[in-house]
Amino acid sequence: xxxxxxxxxxxxxxxxxxxxxxxxxxxxxxxxxxxxxxxxxxxxxxxxxxxxxxxxxxxxxxxxxxxxxxxxxxxxxxxxxxxxxxxxxxxxxxxxxxxxxxxxxxxxxxxxxxxxxxxxxxxxxxxxxxxxxxxxxxxxxxxxxxxxxxxxxxxxxxxxxxxxxxxxxxxxxxxxxxxxxxxxxxxxxxxxxxxxxxxxxxxxxxxxxxxxxxxxxxxxxxxxxxxxxxxxxxxxxxxxxxxxxxxxxxxxxxxxxxxxxxxxxxxxxxxxxxxxxxxxxxxxxxxxxxxxxxxxxxxxxxxxxxxxxxxxxxxxxxxxxxxxxxxxxxxxxxxxxxxxxxxxxxxxxxxxxxxxxxxxxxxxxxxxxxxxxxxxxxxxxxxxxxxxxxxxxxxxxxxxxxxxxxxxxxxxxxxxxxxxxxxxxxxxxxxxxxxxxxxxxxxxxxxxxxxxxxxxxxxxxxxxxxxxxxxxxxxx
Amino acid sequence: xxxxxxxxxxxxxxxxxxxxxxxxxxxxxxxxxxxxxxxxxxxxxxxxxxxxxxxxxxxxxxxxxxxxxxxxxxxxxxxxxxxxxxxxxxxxxxxxxxxxxxxxxxxxxxxxxxxxxxxxxxxxxxxxxxxxxxxxxxxxxxxxxxxxxxxxxxxxxxxxxxxxxxxxxxxxxxxxxxxxxxxxxxxxxxxxxxxxxxxxxxxxxxxxxxxxxxxxxxxxxxxxxxxxxxxxxxxxxxxxxxxxxxxxxxxxx
Numbered sequence: 001x002x003x004x005x006x007x008x009x010x011x012x013x014x015x016x017x018x019x020x021x022x023x024x025x026x027x028x029x030x031x032x033x034x035x036x037x038x039x040x041x042x043x044x045x046x047x048x049x050x051x052x053x054x055x056x057x058x059x060x061x062x063x064x065x066x067x068x069x070x071x072x073x074x075x076x077x078x079x080x081x082x083x084x085x086x087x088x089x090x091x092x093x094x095x096x097x098x099x100x101x102x103x104x105x106x107x108x109x110x111x112x113x114x115x116x117x118x119x120x121x122x123x124x125x126x127x128x129x130x131x132x133x134x135x136x137x138x139x140x141x142x143x144x145x146x147x148x149x150x151x152x153x154x155x156x157x158x159x160x161x162x163x164x165x166x167x168x169x170x171x172x173x174x175x176x177x178x179x180x181x182x183x184x185x186x187x188x189x190x191x192x193x194x195x196x197x198x199x200x201x202x203x204x205x206x207x208x209x210x211x212x213x214x215x216x217x218x219x220x221x222x223x224x225x226x227x228x229x230x231x232x233x234x235x236x237x238x239x240x241x242x243x244x245x246x247x248x249x250x251x252x253x254x255x256x257x258x259x260x261x262x263x264x265x266x267x268x269x270x271x272x273x274x275x276x277x278x279x280x281x282x283x284x285x286x287x288x289x290x291x292x293x294x295x296x297x298x299x300x301x302x303x304x305x306x307x308x309x310x311x312x313x314x315x316x317x318x319x320x321x322x323x324x325x326x327x328x329x330x331x332x333x334x335x336x337x338x339x340x341x342x343x344x345x346x347x348x349x350x351x352x353x354x355x356x357x358x359x360x361x362x363x364x365x366x367x368x369x370x371x372x373x374x375x376x377x378x379x380x381x382x383x384x385x386x387x388x389x390x391x392x393x394x395x396x397x398x399x400x401x402x403x404x405x406x407x408x409x410x411x412x413x414x415x416x417x418x419x420x421x422x423x424x425x426x427x428x429x430x431x432x433x434x435x436x437x438x439x440x441x442x443x444x445x446x447x448x449x450x451x452x453x454x455x456x457x458x459x460x461x462x463x464x465x466x467x468x469x470x471x472x473x474x475x476x
Numbered sequence: 477x478x479x480x481x482x483x484x485x486x487x488x489x490x491x492x493x494x495x496x497x498x499x500x501x502x503x504x505x506x507x508x509x510x511x512x513x514x515x516x517x518x519x520x521x522x523x524x525x526x527x528x529x530x531x532x533x534x535x536x537x538x539x540x541x542x543x544x545x546x547x548x549x550x551x552x553x554x555x556x557x558x559x560x561x562x563x564x565x566x567x568x569x570x571x572x573x574x575x576x577x578x579x580x581x582x583x584x585x586x587x588x589x590x591x592x593x594x595x596x597x598x599x600x601x602x603x604x605x606x607x608x609x610x611x612x613x614x615x616x617x618x619x620x621x622x623x624x625x626x627x628x629x630x631x632x633x634x635x636x637x638x639x640x641x642x643x644x645x646x647x648x649x650x651x652x653x654x655x656x657x658x659x660x661x662x663x664x665x666x667x668x669x670x671x672x673x674x675x676x677x678x679x680x681x682x683x684x685x686x687x688x689x690x691x692x693x694x695x696x697x698x699x700x701x702x703x704x705x706x707x708x709x710x711x712x713x714x715x716x717x718x719x720x721x722x723x724x725x726x727x728x729x
Binding site: 107109113116135313315316317322323325326328329330331332333335341342345348349352353356357359362373377428429430431432433434435436437440444447448451454455458459461463 | 526527528529530565569570573583587589624626627635636691692693694695696697698700701704705707708709711712713715716718719720722723725726727728
């Protein structure tokens with residue numbers, strides 16, 4: 001926390017530094033703004049002048065630059081992050097080994113039921129069949145393919161793969177934060193939010209495939225940050241192919257590719273340009289390519305199980321969603337406008353948030369808030385969905401101007417709201433107590449808690465001056 | 477919907493009564509020649525352990541027979557009502573821990589509520605343990621789950637429904653006893669241990685001193701629909717507005 005505070009103080013001085021170097025900054029900004037698609041080295045001369053000026057100003061003010069600092073300062077951190085990635089993997093491996101032992105000796109299983117479904121589907125594929133021959137397999141067929149070693153070599157292969165992907169995700173978080181101009185120290189600490197998150201460790205080592213999604217979404221952001229729109233599109237398309245929800249990210253990612261000097265016009269933001277087209281083409285190729293390949297190989301059964309099932313699924317059993325009780329007791333009634341009332345707020349907020357934070361440097365924040373809204377306002381919420389936004393939290397946490405006590409308070413509130421939901425749910429499920437109304441009230445409390453946290457996060461989010469980020473990018 | 481349900485019930489009763497009548501006629505010709513079927517009695521006693529939606533169904537079958545049942549395998553044939561289900565993957569995990577061999581011919585959707593779910597057939601294969609002279613015992617305990625039920629009005633109904641689990645049918649398959657005289661009485665049921673083919677099984681007379689076990693499942697109250705609808709939509713609409721206001725206040729440089 002200390003280093004975050006230091007970093008924040010340093011960041012506060014940035015505007016002053018930039019003011020000191022007004023002429024050089026203007027020169028550099030003009031150079032960048034004039035180009036529609038800035039490439040590395042385009043404005044090297046202007047940047048060099050600006051950099052030298054800022055460094056000298058920093059010396060005068062006795063502060064240290066973060067992103068502008070020499071390359072040498074990053075080498076030490078590479079080791080630190082690697083040690084932590086290794087440690088994170090070892091912890092996960094220990095959980096996997098424990099899980100194997102636990103499952104052999106206990107009736108209640110550590111391994112997730114879905115993992116058995118994946119493995120069964122993989123063995124169907126191994127026998128030359130379709131993964132959809134395994135009842136309840138409702139995922140992309142390529143997941144079963146990826147997990148073929150579960151059948152050929154060892155059952156735990158998939159869990160090890162997911163753990164490795166968790167580490168890759170943490171490394172991507174680290175890299176993204178460095179690109180964002182954070183210090184190595186802050187970047188390492190923020191990546192812990194994923195690497196050492198007990199929820200994440202549990203999910204991956206029990207065999208849920210969320211780590212694949214994590215890497216795909218972070219890859220999208222990483223390529224976006226490097227302005228490799230086509231590759232970003234590829235990752236985004238694959239992630240939508242794997243799970244539908246990242247489709248909500250299309251909008252802010254697309255708009256974020258608008259050139260800066262055109263951002264004040266909504267029309268310009270919607271109109272395509274070359275990098276936008278690259279993003280769209282990349283997304284379309286990978287999404288339709290993979291989905292088409294799946295359809296070609298496994299036919300309508302694939303579309304039915306992997307897409308239509310999820311769209312038409314109506315599971316009215318109790319869950320964290322605020323809509324659960326309404327959908328349960330209202331199932332037999334025709335309520336006009338119910339779809340609009342449940343779907344409308346979710347859609348509206350996702351669009352508004354995507355638009356509001358569509359500046360390319362704020363895109364991670366747009367994605368984070370969109371995901372929070374998507375999950376919080378969804379008709380069904382399970383705890384696995386929380387990972388979808390927890391993944392993006394490390395990317396934005398260093399930009400929040402929030403006291404650590406407030407951050408702790410909000411975290412405790414979030415966990416407490418879930419735990420207190422569990423009590424009536426437990427009484428209903430295991431003691432046949434008619435606790436539907438208490439569960440509903442708890443779901444309202446949890447909903448309000450999430451909305452409150454979202455509002456606090458939005459208010460405390462720090463939009464960093466655009467100019468600073470060009471510098472950090474240049475100095476990669 | 478209701479009419480349809482009634483009709484299928486009537487058809488079910490009709491067919492099962494036909495079957496019963498047919499099975500009454502067969503033994504008349506062979507009557508005293510197959511003591512395994514005609515002189516064996518199965519007393520079924522069962523309990524539902526725990527509370528709530530996830531429970532353990534304990535079934536004890538006491539067989540008394542003039543024949544030696546040492547070489548026999550017992551088939552416990554369950555028909556679960558739409559409000560209950562067995563989870564096949566859970567039963568599979570239980571096998572290494574002493575769970576029974578079983579066969580469930582249907583795919584089971586564990587998510588659907590009672591009114592969208594079918595009756596479930598399940599076959600459990602168990603070896604009898606000798607008790608004392610002429611008596612054997614079979615004991616099976618399996619986890620059973622209950623489904624969500626349609627919500628109803630709390631003013632005219634109690635806010636819970638009972639799901640009754642009828643006693644199972646008991647059938648035998650023996651190596652040494654029975655013989656050709658029993659063949660005409662045999663009925664075809666899935667083979668042990670996992671039901672790939674059809675085998676011949678001999679039905680035995682089943683009775684019980686207790687009624688069918690019943691689980692009580694809480695249901696939602698549709699009287700609250702107005703309140704819940706209003707509150708839920710107000711809360712979500714209010715939250716949407718609050719978030720929009722927060723966004724409006726937020727200055728983006």
